[in-house]
Amino acid sequence: MIELSQQSLPHGITLSCRATGQRGRPVLMFLHGFPEAAFVWDELLEHFARAENGGYRCVAPNLRGFEQSTQPADVKDYRAKHLVQDIAALIQLEGAPLECLVAHDWGGAVAWNLANQMPQLTKKLAIINSPHPGTFLRELQSNPKQQAASAYMNFLIRPDAEKLLRENDYRRLWEFFTNWGGAPWLTEAVKNRYRAVWDASLTGGLNYYRASPLRPPRTDDPAAAAISLPREMLTVDLPTLVLWGMDDAALPPGLIEGLEEYVPQLTLEKVEGASHWIIHERPEFVAQRLGRFLGR
Numbered sequence: 515m516i517e518l519s520q521q522s523l524p525h526g527i528t529l530s531c532r533a534t535g536q537r538g539r540p541v542l543m544f545l546h547g548f549p550e551a552a553f554v555w556d557e558l559l560e561h562f563a564r565a566e567n568g569g570y571r572c573v574a575p576n577l578r579g580f581e582q583s584t585q586p587a588d589v590k591d592y593r594a595k596h597l598v599q600d601i602a603a604l605i606q607l608e609g610a611p612l613e614c615l616v617a618h619d620w621g622g623a624v625a626w627n628l629a630n631q632m633p634q635l636t637k638k639l640a641i642i643n644s645p646h647p648g649t650f651l652r653e654l655q656s657n658p659k660q661q662a663a664s665a666y667m668n669f670l671i672r673p674d675a676e677k678l679l680r681e682n683d684y685r686r687l688w689e690f691f692t693n694w695g696g697a698p699w700l701t702e703a704v705k706n707r708y709r710a711v712w713d714a715s716l717t718g719g720l721n722y723y724r725a726s727p728l729r730p731p732r733t734d735d736p737a738a739a740a741i742s743l744p745r746e747m748l749t750v751d752l753p754t755l756v757l758w759g760m761d762d763a764a765l766p767p768g769l770i771e772g773l774e775e776y777v778p779q780l781t782l783e784k785v786e787g788a789s790h791w792i793i794h795e796r797p798e799f800v801a802q803r804l805g806r807f808l809g810r
Contacts, residue, residue: 550708
């Protein structure tokens with residue numbers, strides 16, 4: 515059974531969390547992306563809480579700005595350092611270090627940074643279709659294909675993005691799923707769960723894009739073209755699993771080229787026929803690969 519809670523962090527942020535499994539057991543933490551929320555991990559939370567799959571304590575927070583978590587009004591409060599601070603504090607409440615931090619999309623952006631800055635907080639890292647900041651910056655600066663694939667980011671930072679995304683029952687947001695993978699898993703019941711999240715917290719999710727310069731450059735905004743990241747901010751010295759759906763329209767395979775230069779303990783699996791939404795498309799596969807990685 516999934517437990518719902520509000521976790522108050524020492525720095526004044528509250529994260530609404532979903533969890534299952536016995537307290538005191540080794541902890542797995544799962545970080546979601548946009549335009550999603552913590553509920554997308556429920557199947558994996560229940561899977562890994564079972565004794566035969568490790569009997570883990572499994573926790574999935576709604577990141578700040580999402581669902582019932584604190585939604586700061588200032589865009590600056592969605593910068594990476596604040597997002598990392600939230601998850602570091604939550605890990606310490608659960609009892610650091612984690613057995614593994616598992617993340618997708620924007621959750622992966624937080625996880626890559628945390629693994630670089632505070633590797634002592636988790637024993638392992640598992641990333642699902644979320645670009646490493648070093649390869650993402652490289653591709654945004656130099657690869658026209660990635661610049662085109664990420665052009666939607668410049669739509670999401672518009673001041674009228676909320677209004678446009680809410681039109682016609684969130685038509686543009688549904689297209690994030692259906693245009694990037696068909697989405698037969700997107701039933702009406704699942705849609706209702708997304709509607710509830712978007713009704714409550716759409717601005718918070720959009721503020722992630724507004725706060726980050728990692729987006730395609732434009733004539734009036736240098737964005738990624740103006741960034742330089744020192745190598746010490748990019749290395750991850752943890753055992754790391756990367757699962758990559760190779761049909762991801764927003765994050766083409768160029769993003770995993772050269773990844774081993776930043777992540778020496780890398781296990782990379784390219785998944786043909788899977789899109790950005792591989793967690794929904796192939797949940798049993800993701801659970802099997804993650805379980806194998808945890809058992810090493």
